[in-house]
Amino acid sequence: MGIANLKKLEARRSALHKAHENVKTQVRVCSGTGCAALGAFEVYDALVEESKKAGLPVQVELAPCGKDKDPIFVSLTGCQGFCQIGPLVHILPEDILYTGVKVSSVKDIVGKTLADGQVIDKLLYKNPEDKKRLKGRADIPFYKGQELVALEGCGSVAADSLDSYIASGGFSSLAKALKMDPDQVIAEVEKSGLRGRGGGGFPTGRKWRSCVNATGDERFVICNGDEGDPGAFMDCCIMEGDPYRVIEGMIICAHAVGSSTGFIYVRHEYPRAVERLSLAVKTCEENGLLGTKILGSDLNFDISVARGGGAFVCGESTALMRSIEGSVGEPRAKYVRSVQRGFRDKPTVLNNVETFACVPSIINEGSDWFASRGTEKSSGTKAFCLVGKVVNTGLIEVPMGTKLRDVVFGIGGGIIDGRPFKAVQTGGPSGGCLGENYLDLPVDFDALAEAGSMMGSGGMIVMDDRTCMVDVAKYFLNFLMEESCGKCVPCREGVYQLHALLDKLSRGEGEPQDLEKIQRLGKEIQVSSLCGLGKSAPNPVLSTLKNFREEYEAHVNDKRCPAGVCRDITTFTIDPDKCTGCLVCKKACPPDAISGEKKQVHVIDQDKCTQCGACRLVCKFDAVVTS
Amino acid sequence: MYIYIDGKKISANDGETILAVANRNNIYIPTLCHHEALDDVGACRVCMVEITHKDWGGWTNLVTACLYPVEEGLVISTSSDAVRRSRGTTLDLLMARCPTSDVIRWMAEENGEISVRYEQVDDGSKCIMCSLCVRACEKMGCNAIGTVGRGHDKKIAPPFFENPENCIGCGACAAICPTGHIEMKDTRTTREIWEKKFDFVACEVCGEPVMTEEYRDYAIANRDLPADYYTTCSACKKKKLASHFDKVGS
Ligand SMILES: Cc1cc2nc3c(=O)[nH]c(=O)nc-3n(C[C@H](O)[C@H](O)[C@H](O)COP(=O)(O)O)c2cc1C
Ligand code: SF4
Ligand code: SF4
Ligand code: SF4
Ligand code: SF4
Ligand code: FES
Ligand code: FES
Numbered sequence: 001m002g003i004a005n006l007k008k009l010e011a012r013r014s015a016l017h018k019a020h021e022n023v024k025t026q027v028r029v030c031s032g033t034g035c036a037a038l039g040a041f042e043v044y045d046a047l048v049e050e051s052k053k054a055g056l057p058v059q060v061e062l063a064p065c066g067k068d069k070d071p072i073f074v075s076l077t078g079c080q081g082f083c084q085i086g087p088l089v090h091i092l093p094e095d096i097l098y099t100g101v102k103v104s105s106v107k108d109i110v111g112k113t114l115a116d117g118q119v120i121d122k123l124l125y126k127n128p129e130d131k132k133r134l135k136g137r138a139d140i141p142f143y144k145g146q147e148l149v150a151l152e153g154c155g156s157v158a159a160d161s162l163d164s165y166i167a168s169g170g171f172s173s174l175a176k177a178l179k180m181d182p183d184q185v186i187a188e189v190e191k192s193g194l195r196g197r198g199g200g201g202f203p204t205g206r207k208w209r210s211c212v213n214a215t216g217d218e219r220f221v222i223c224n225g226d227e228g229d230p231g232a233f234m235d236c237c238i239m240e241g242d243p244y245r246v247i248e249g250m251i252i253c254a255h256a257v258g259s260s261t262g263f264i265y266v267r268h269e270y271p272r273a274v275e276r277l278s279l280a281v282k283t284c285e286e287n288g289l290l291g292t293k294i295l296g297s298d299l300n301f302d303i304s305v306a307r308g309g310g311a312f313v314c315g316e317s318t319a320l321m322r323s324i325e326g327s328v329g330e331p332r333a334k335y336v337r338s339v340q341r342g343f344r345d346k347p348t349v350l351n352n353v354e355t356f357a358c359v360p361s362i363i364n365e366g367s368d369w370f371a372s373r374g375t376e377k378s379s380g381t382k383a384f385c386l387v388g389k390v391v392n393t394g395l396i397e398v399p400m401g402t403k404l405r406d407v408v409f410g411i412g413g414g415i416i417d418g419r420p421f422k423a424v425q426t427g428g429p430s431g432g433c434l435g436e437n438y439l440d441l442p443v444d445f446d447a448l449a450e451a452g453s454m455m456g457s458g459g460m461i462v463m464d465d466r467t468c469m470v471d472v473a474k475y476f477l478n479f480l481m482e483e484s485c486g487k488c489v490p491c492r493e494g495v496y497q498l499h500a501l502l503d504k505l506s507r508g509e510g511e512p513q514d515l516e517k518i519q520r521l522g523k524e525i526q527v528s529s530l531c532g533l534g535k536s537a538p539n540p541v542l543s544t545l546k547n548f549r550e551e552y553e554a555h556v557n558d559k560r561c562p563a564g565v566c567r568d569i570t571t572f573t574i575d576p577d578k579c580t581g582c583l584v585c586k587k588a589c590p591p592d593a594i595s596g597e598k599k600q601v602h603v604i605d606q607d608k609c610t611q612c613g614a615c616r617l618v619c620k621f622d623a624v625v626t627s
Numbered sequence: 628m629y630i631y632i633d634g635k636k637i638s639a640n641d642g643e644t645i646l647a648v649a650n651r652n653n654i655y656i657p658t659l660c661h662h663e664a665l666d667d668v669g670a671c672r673v674c675m676v677e678i679t680h681k682d683w684g685g686w687t688n689l690v691t692a693c694l695y696p697v698e699e700g701l702v703i704s705t706s707s708d709a710v711r712r713s714r715g716t717t718l719d720l721l722m723a724r725c726p727t728s729d730v731i732r733w734m735a736e737e738n739g740e741i742s743v744r745y746e747q748v749d750d751g752s753k754c755i756m757c758s759l760c761v762r763a764c765e766k767m768g769c770n771a772i773g774t775v776g777r778g779h780d781k782k783i784a785p786p787f788f789e790n791p792e793n794c795i796g797c798g799a800c801a802a803i804c805p806t807g808h809i810e811m812k813d814t815r816t817t818r819e820i821w822e823k824k825f826d827f828v829a830c831e832v833c834g835e836p837v838m839t840e841e842y843r844d845y846a847i848a849n850r851d852l853p854a855d856y857y858t859t860c861s862a863c864k865k866k867k868l869a870s871h872f873d874k875v876g877s
Contacts, residue, residue, distance in 0.1 A: 311777065333669045333694045486756060486774070486781030488670050490713075493720035496779045497745045517743060524716035527689050527709070528672050 002288040005296030006175050009166070016167040019062055024070035025114060026092040031159065032079025032237055032395075033272070035086035039102065043087050044076055046106040054110050062163045072114060075158035078241010079233075081151070081395045082142055085125060090155075095136030098123040128391055128413065142392045145410050147373065149381045150197070150357040151234075151397045154241035160276055162283045165244040171289065173360035177252045178297045180363075185256040186212065189359065191367035193379035198224050198315075198352030199428075199456050199532070201378070201445040204359075207339055207349060211257045214340040214347035219259040221250055221301075222324070222343060222350045225266040225273065226308050226315035229428035230479065232459045234383040235353035237395055239266065239273035242357065243280035247303065249356030251294065252363060254301040257349055262303040265320055268310040278305045312429075312483035316531050317342075317350050319485070330485050331531035352457065354383055374400030378444030382455070388425075388462035389416050401442040404434070408462055419464040422563075423548070427456030429476045429483075430536035432543025433469060452543040454536070466616075468565035469544040469551050474502040476540035484533060491534030494525040498541060508569035510556035519545060564626025567611035571627050574615075576601045578623035585615035585624060628699040633706070639697045646674055646692040649705065656692050656705050657714070657734055659805050660757035665766060667693040671757050673734065675713045677704045689713055711739055719743050721755055728753045728806045748779075753808040756781055760800035760809060768849060769793045772800065772821065783808075785821055796825035796839035830860035832867075 003009050029035075029044040051058040057071045080088045085099040089109065096119055098109065105123060112118040124133040125140055137143040148154075158164035165171070177185050190205030211219060223246060227235040239246060250262050264281075266274050281303050284290040292300045306324050313319050314329035321343045323329035342348025358380060362370045371379045378400040384407070387393045391413035398407060404424055408414070415421050423433040426443075432453030434441065441447050445455050463472065477499040486492045501518050504510055522538030522545075529535045545552055554560045555569070564570045574585070574594075581599040593609040596602030604615070616624035630639045632654055639648045644667070649656050659671035674692040679685070679702045689709060704710060718735040723745035725731055756774070760783060764771050771794035775784045785791030796818050801811040812819040816827050818839055827836035828843050838846075843857045859867065 313777075333691065335690065335695050482778055484778040486777045486779065487668070487758075489672050489717050489720055489755070492756065492779055492781065493724050493745075494716070496748075497720060497723065500746045520743070521716065524713055528675060528713045528717060530669055530672070530691075 002286070003295065004288055006178070009171060009175055009295060012163075013166050013169075013172070016062060016163055020073075020167055022069075022071060023059070023062075023073045025072045025094075027072060027074040027114070028077045028080070028090040028092070028156065029074065030078075030080040030086055030088040030090070030155065031076040032083060032086075032155075032241060033233065034079065034083030035088055036272075038087050040087040041076075042103050043089065043101050043106060044074070046103045047089075047110065048074055050106050050110040051114060054115055056110065056114055062158070062161065062167060075164065076160070077156060078154040078159045079237040079395055080155035081146075082125075082140075082392070083395065084393050090137070094119075095138055097125060097136050097140065099125050141413060142394065142396075142411055145398065145402070145406060146396055147381050147399050148397050149361050149370075149373075150238060150354045150383055151395065152242075152361070153245055154237050154395075157242060157244075159241050159243070160279055162244060162280070162287060162289075165242070169364070170244055170360075171248055171295075173364040174248050174251055174255075174289075175295060177255055177363050178295055178299065182212070182256045182258065185252060185363065188363060188367045189256070192362045192370040193367075193374075193377070194355065194358055194362060194370065195378060195445060196352055197354035197358070197382065197457065199454070201455055204351060204355055207351070208253065208257050210337070211339040211347045211349045216340075216347040218261070218344075218346045219257050220343045220346055220348040221253050221257065221259045221262040222321070222348060223250055223262070223264040223353055223356055224315060224317070224320060224350055225264055225270070225277075225353045226320060227267050227270075227353075227457065228312035228315045228483075229457055229459050231387055231461065232385050232428060232457055234385055234395060234458050236267070236270050236273055238353050238357050238383075239264075239270065240276050243273075243277045244284070245357050245360055246277070246353055247280055247284055247290070249359035250303060251290070251299070251301055252359050253349055253351070253356065255297075255299050257347075259349070260300045260302065262301060263306050263324055263343075264303060265306045265308055265314075265324060267315075268308040274305055274307060281305060311485070312479075313485045313531070313533050316533060318531070320350065321348065330487055331533070333530055354458075375442060375444045375447075377446055382443070382458055384458045384460045386412055386460050386462070388460075389419070389464040389467075390414065390462040391416055398443070400444040403440050403442055405439040407443065407460065408439070412462060415462065415464050419466070421462070422465045422467055423463045423469065423472075425453075425461040425463065425472065425540075426459065427454035427539070428459045429479045430454075430533070430539045431456045431459065432539050433463070433472060433547060434543075435547045438547075452539075452546050454539065466563055466565070468506075468561050468563035469548040470502060470505055470555050470561070471563075471565045473541040473544045474499065474506060477502060477537070480533065480537040480540075484537070485531075488528075488530040488534060490525045490528040491530070491537060494521055494529075495534070495537045497521060498525070498538060502541060505552065505555045506561070506566040506568065508555070508559040508566075510559075512556060514556060515545065515549075515552055560627070564613070564616065570611050571606065572604055572609055572611060572613070572615060573625055573627065574602050574604055575623045575625050578621050580621055580623070582620070584618050584620065588614045588618045590614065628697065630697050630699075630701045630703065632703045641697075643697050644693055645676060645678075645690075645695050645697055645701075645703055648697055649692060654705060657737070658693060659730075659734075659755060660759060661693045662759055662763075662803060665759065665762040668758060668762070669694045671755065672717045673714050675710055675717070677707045677710050678702065714738050716743070719745060724748050725753045725755055725806060727751070728755070730806050731755065753806040754783055755806055755808075756783070757805060758783070759803045759805065763799040763803045764794075767795075767797055767799055769795055769797070769845075771795075790823040791821050794821055794823055795841040795845045796820055796823065797842050797845075828857065830863055831858045832863040833860060835860045835862065837861075 059071045087101045089098040089101045194204040195201040309323040309329040318332040319329040374380045383397045425433045481495045484491045522542045579601045586594040593605045658674045669691045676692045679687040721731045771791040801809040818825040825839035837860045
């Protein structure tokens with residue numbers, strides 16, 4: 001059944017709403033990457049099967065059939081955010097969030113909750129602070145303080161269902177945009193203050209307008225779903241969990257800039273995103289939402305899903321376009337901007353997945369609505385991947401301008417084991433590290449940049465006192481060194497030398513002039529490299545050198561790693577006053593370097609110790625100390 | 628349009644690069660990965676210049692002269708402090724990578740004293756990854772060599788590191804290489820390059836090598852040239868031409 005025009009879209013929506021009204025209970029099984037890996041699909045199958053066996057009126061599709069009375073709608077959603085405690089099953093309207101659900105829990109869920117309305121206590125989230133069970137998202141600190149815009153549908157709509165998306169209001173924004181002049185659409189996006197979520201923070205409306213103003217007989221719209229940052233998965237979740245939203249955002253852009261061809265470039269390692277997006281594109285084509293005369297308008301627009309080239313640098317705009325053209329994904333100098341000469345040398349709009357995902361809300365709710373969130377120069381909300389040494393990790397979205405403290409200690413629930421906070425790393429591999437004195441920094445594009453870090457695509461890694469900042473910088477530089485395409489000298493040779501200098505410090509061989517050398521080389525790499533990778537590669541070291549200089553100095557002057565991480569200059573000993581003789585470290589030590597009887601003070605044989613740090617990690621009494 | 632290079636007002640054409648205008652006016656900007664006949668890639672970064680404009684409110688930027696298109700009123704400095712620092716760092720880094728390359732050392736000395744020494748990567752390679760050889764070979768239409776790998780380990784090599792099937796032994800790559808990294812061994816009758824051996828066509832007049840047999844076959848198939856192009860060496864061709872003119876003249 002095609003959706004030939006706007007009227008038919010609304011007819012379809014109201015039919016779906018009617019079907020929805022009857023639904024008594026919604027069971028949303030998270031099928032995001034995390035939960036899927038823990039067996040979410042099996043849980044879903046078992047839930048459907050078991051409910052049928054129990055004679056419950058289950059529906060797996062939101063079909064306006066109306067046969068069943070009080071049906072139960074069971075769906076697979078995208079990531080619900082709190083992957084750490086998955087697989088998650090969210091039951092509505094009661095707002096019951098079941099965590100760590102296994103196939104063996106399904107019988108109870110069906111028998112007790114779905115059939116009988118009881119809440120199963122042991123499947124609820126346990127608040128680590130007071131060990132109390134909390135029933136739903138409304139009660140759980142991780143979800144409080146979040147505001148979902150780009151992630152609105154991720155975790156709520158059925159990920160592979162066009163109907164589910166339409167029922168949730170999907171494509172009403174496109175319908176509205178099609179009734180507007182392209183110029184008006186661009187003006188709305190400009191007024192919303194939306195800035196690119198892929199890293200640079202370039203104003204999206206201005207980008208679209210420059211594309212319209214550029215001369216060319218053909219224009220392209222490309223969605224950047226390469227997401228090469230290790231540990232980042234926001235875009236993956238959106239593409240897998242709410243693919244139609246991305247497509248809707250792109251169609252609106254096509255209408256605004258006058259394009260008839262679009263691409264979604266998806267990271268190599270995201271097969272499910274490719275699958276879901278391809279299915280969504282096909283379904284849209286079949287339903288008249290892509291192709292010719294979209295929703296009865298004059299707009300023709302096609303989208304192809306392209307698979308990424310595999311390298312981190314392929315996410316860079318010029319490399320990405322070369323890669324779709326079929327050449328090697330190597331960056332080119334950008335003295336002529338892509339909006340003027342991009343894909344096949346034609347004017348091209350390239351935006352990030354999350355950027356496109358914000359567009360439908362902006363058109364629907366209005367630019368003022370969007371601009372009223374966030375800060376003056378960074379409007380709206382931003383998705384982050386919160387990981388590292390925080391109690392709660394996962395996918396979150398908060399208004400721009402939220403303080404780091406509220407993210408780390410509010411949503412994140414503080415540092416694991418109550419250890420001291422040391423730093424938070426933002427911006428992906430080429431981002432920077434901010435220490436305690438930045439905890440009250442409002443997170444937005446400019447505040448992060450001023451503090452020597454960056455927004456990047458939204459990675460956020462929390463670090464505790466046992467993290468060495470020299471080691472962290474070395475780790476990221478190693479990543480960037482390996483991912484450098486090797487085309488230009490400052491990046492290829494310079495990042496290699498920066499890494500070599502850091503390695504020298506971590507071995508305790510640093511010389512007094514090395515810090516100055518690092519600083520100068522870093523600055524020159526920033527100004528001399530060809531593309532954004534090289535230009536931002538020195539950030540991890542420059543930001544840590546600025547914010548944690550004493551730690552660098554300790555490595556150079558005292559040949560000491562204060563965090564006890566750099567092996568060559570760290571000695572592990574056991575504090576006899578604290579050691580209880582519990583044997584735990586002894587068992588954990590790979591080379592058997594620890595001796596001691598039960599309930600007697602343990603001792604480390606320095607000749608055997610390899611400084612692996614395992615003993616310190618397992619000791620419950622903080623008895624293992626480093627010097 | 629007019630632009631300013633090191634304080635001099637110079638006329639320039641739309642679509643030209645800074646380097647093209649500078650070269651036309653005999654203003655020296657060092658380059659390592661540029662060649663008139665090939666497309667520029669901006670890899671070596673030694674052609675860095677500093678630009679600004681009266682409308683930019685004091686903002687300046689470092690750009691590569693070989694790629695940056697000129698615009699009306701552009702103010703360019705080819706040797707400001709920022710340029711020398713950037714170029715100096717690039718050359719210092721290349722010195723560490725290719726310590727045996729004379730070209731790099733000369734260029735570094737010319738830029739100013741060598742300021743920073745970096746850990747030497749002494750793999751004996753003189754390759755600075757400028758990719759001129761790859762582009763030259765591509766221009767020949769052979770595509771016999773390319774880049775392999777990425778980052779610091781990136782190398783110029785034939786596919787699969789085997790002797791390149793498409794190589795015709797024309798020697799363009801070796802001739803264009805700024806550092807002399809590509810080894811080419813010629814005898815009177817043979818040539819060896821990329822570990823592939825070629826036999827020369829001998830000049831029918833003097834017996835000196837004309838070109839490799841593979842090059843001849845390739846040229847016959849792809850170019851429209853007079854028959855004696857393949858049979859006489861350039862010296863003899865010249866002599867022949869000269870005697871022709873002598874005859875015409877007398
Ligand atoms: C090395 C490098 C990697 C990048 N990777 C990504 C990426 O994975 N995803 C992305 O959206 N943008 C990435 N970018 C930024 C893009 O070049 C581009 O700015 C962005 O996609 C534009 O979209 P936006 O304005 O919506 O952010 C990368 C940039 C660099 C320099
Ligand atoms: S900066 Fe690095 S990644 Fe970018 S072109 Fe140069 S070598 Fe390649
Ligand atoms: S640091 Fe590792 S090797 Fe050394 S004593 Fe502890 S566990 Fe054993
Ligand atoms: S000698 Fe071979 S590799 Fe070199 S340019 Fe000629 S064909 Fe290419
Ligand atoms: S071999 Fe020579 S021409 Fe080829 S990339 Fe290396 S330095 Fe440049
Ligand atoms: S994958 Fe299920 S919550 Fe993220
Ligand atoms: S000559 Fe311009 S970058 Fe090499």
